[in-house]
Amino acid sequence: MSKLALHGDLLDFESTPGWGDPALHGVRWRPDHWLLIEDGRIAGALPGREPPGEDWRREEHSGRLLMPGFIDTHVHCPQLDVIASWSPGLLHWLDTYTFPAEQRFADPEVAAAGAAMFLDALLAHGTTSAVVFPTVHAASAEALFAAACARGMRLVAGKVLMDRGAPPALTDDVAGAERDCEALIARWHGQGRNAYALTVRFAITSTPGQLAMAGRLLARHEGLYLQTHVAENRDEVAEVARLFPEARSYLDVYHRHGLLGPRSVLAHGIWLDDEDRRLLADTGAQIAFCPTSNLFLGSGLFDWQAAVDHGHKVSIATDVGGGTSLSMQRTLAEAYKVQAMRGTRLTAWCALHAATRGAAEALGLGAEIGHFDVGATADVVAWDWAHGAAALHRDAVARGAVATLPAQDLHARVFAWMTLADERNVAAAWVAGVPRFERGRMLQNVDIGTALATRPDPRDPQHADGADVRSRHS
Template sequence: MPFTRKAYRAAILHSIADPAEVGIEASYEYFEDGLLVVENGQISAIGHATELLATLPADIEITHYQDALITPGLIDTHIHLPQTGMVGAYGEQLLDWLNTYTFPCESQFADKAHADEVADIFIKELLRNGTTTALVFGSVHPQSVNSFFEAAQQLDLRMIAGKVMMDRNAPDYLTDTAESSYVESKALIERWHGKGRLHYAVTPRFAPTSTPEQLTLAGQLLGEYPDLYMQTHISENLKEVEWVKELFPERKGYLDVYDHYQLLGERSVFAHGVHLCDDECARLAETGSAIAFCPTSNFFLGSGLFNLPMAEKHKLNVGLGTDVGGGTSFSLLQTLNEAYKVMQLQGARLSPFKSLYLATLGGARALRLEDKIGTLHAGTDADFLVLDYNATPLLSYRLKQANNIAETLFVLMTLGDDRTVLQTYAAGKLVHQR
């Protein structure tokens, strides 16, 4: 492979720590006139342009952006590929919404042509919105995952996905069996896990749609392949929490179901967690598990408000999730707009730097990938974005009134969306140009 070295000059900002642990000022690095140097798909240097330019060869290609901000690529820790076609579906809460909209939509993914078409649309939407890594639910069909990984591999994206395991409490046309889910998941793991920048996630949909036999085999897969991911849902909706108690009366609570089947661990990500208690947060933190905070979806489906301060108290890893199609936008900027409101409704603050952390380094830590993505440190993958301060007339006017990077960042997160993302780079390659 030929050696490539390029540099990008603009304002540059990245999270380097959790503001809840180190304070806001020590949580980020900002270069008002910064330079990012990329060599062979990785970042080789970051710093003040005036200092770095002198160290570079005279013939290096430098792209200079005016009125723009370079940040790490955004990380979506919870999203559903097969729900792309039903995003913005009217009028239901979680359990009715699944039966009315989700299951019929997911049934189409047995068809390769359909799965290929949606995978293409889905990845383009992620990149248009500046999302360079996502933890993705497929459908129950292996084809949904094959199509997604084929498309992601062509662009050398760092993506994680898994086939849904679901052997009860769903329509007959959409269930597998404990045994078939194990066999099909294993085949997908052998084909895709660790190939390029791709990773596999064992994916029981949620406790009510898996028998004890299926959950046992999900745990067995995690034991057989030590660096696999596990993704599922937890405590999203009060009726769902009650249903789990009825289905698993022998367990202490919802989290204890997953704990019993050995599904907690350092690469386990539980979506929502709106109705978790203190003890459950402590247990998640103790096992190194993470929560995907999905504010847009929690509002849209009327599920409730995630208690981020409680998670912080327990030092629980938290990432951000759009949860498309329960969430109504692929944009993590828009998701942060909603996250701010979730905190406001609980009498708490969400600083713009904590928001940046959740969408980048926090997500990377939730996925145990902070050595590769989530920051712009030298040695990490060159997954980054260029955000345009003049993306819309209102944004342009409003940012001219901003006095510092904190205000600029907050405005980008409240007024910004896919139009704000001028360019998206993955492994040093331009994968989206507005």
């Protein structure tokens, strides 16, 4: 039996904070506490003056912030190669940088190396779970799932579907894509902490036949996700309208093909109308808000207030490589600015909730990740409150205010941390209670080739059938 106790300032959420309200509604703040982790799960917490017994391995992070690992709900594994590439807009950016980079992932060795680097980078930025696009190649999805198993990470991914509007080396066909998806679902959905997502690039690059095939698979297999892009850029919206004249809107294209539901993750959602927002609320689908990408590519300003008004779910995503950093704090700082430009003020509580418990609940994983409830998987990150002279000074000022008026001013300190912090503030990260990162180095990672070679084969009679395995992780 493994028993680990981490000492620090514990911050997570018990419920959804009030929109635009810096009061502590929904916030669980336990400074100077021990977080107890037993066999990879949260076992409770104790005040700092009451340490656990000698049978617990104690690790001191006094003065640091302990939070659940961040959940990135939309990010592209192969696009670290093209992050920070100049472009006049989305469609040019795809053709000039992204598609050439993704073609290299047809090589299994390139895909394996890219997956390892990408997931290690997520951990080094404090992200322990993610919804990820690989490429159109089955090998890229295999490598990503294997790398996640090697690290024990919660991953939602699936081979990209594109049967038109892309270079020949990046296109598939309906029948071949369906065979690849079925094989990948059988191998990886429910293996370790993996879940499979039907991954439609966007409506422009899939024919109606391929969209219909994705809808059939989504209905056929319990617990699958759907991930895609929607209404990111006005030129893209216009092209979708040309290709699908029968649809009321871009979002309606997906709805007509059975792709909207409570496990649907749609990136961006900038150019939506009220009817689209009502449809999102009715189907339970979520928008993954990607502020650094939207600003970098000049796509537009997402209206979070409208999402709140219509009751549909919003999570936070880096969208690297259109996004400019894997750091969730940098992403949230830009989310604040986007909302300020729209005339609202995003609180630290709403922002951080959307990147932890809120994201988990939107994904149907609220019992597993995103918080420190007893029984949750112990995905934990230890953060320094400040890094660098200016941030250290700002935190000292905020810390003094919190000591005097903790209820009113805790938000001020956390907001300053969220705005000024980045990956340099990460001291350590644990995945399911296992140390995976400490400042400057990765820890205990298994070779991806070993993970691939030792994965259970669903055709093996000694292995539980695919439906049973999937049901445990739905």
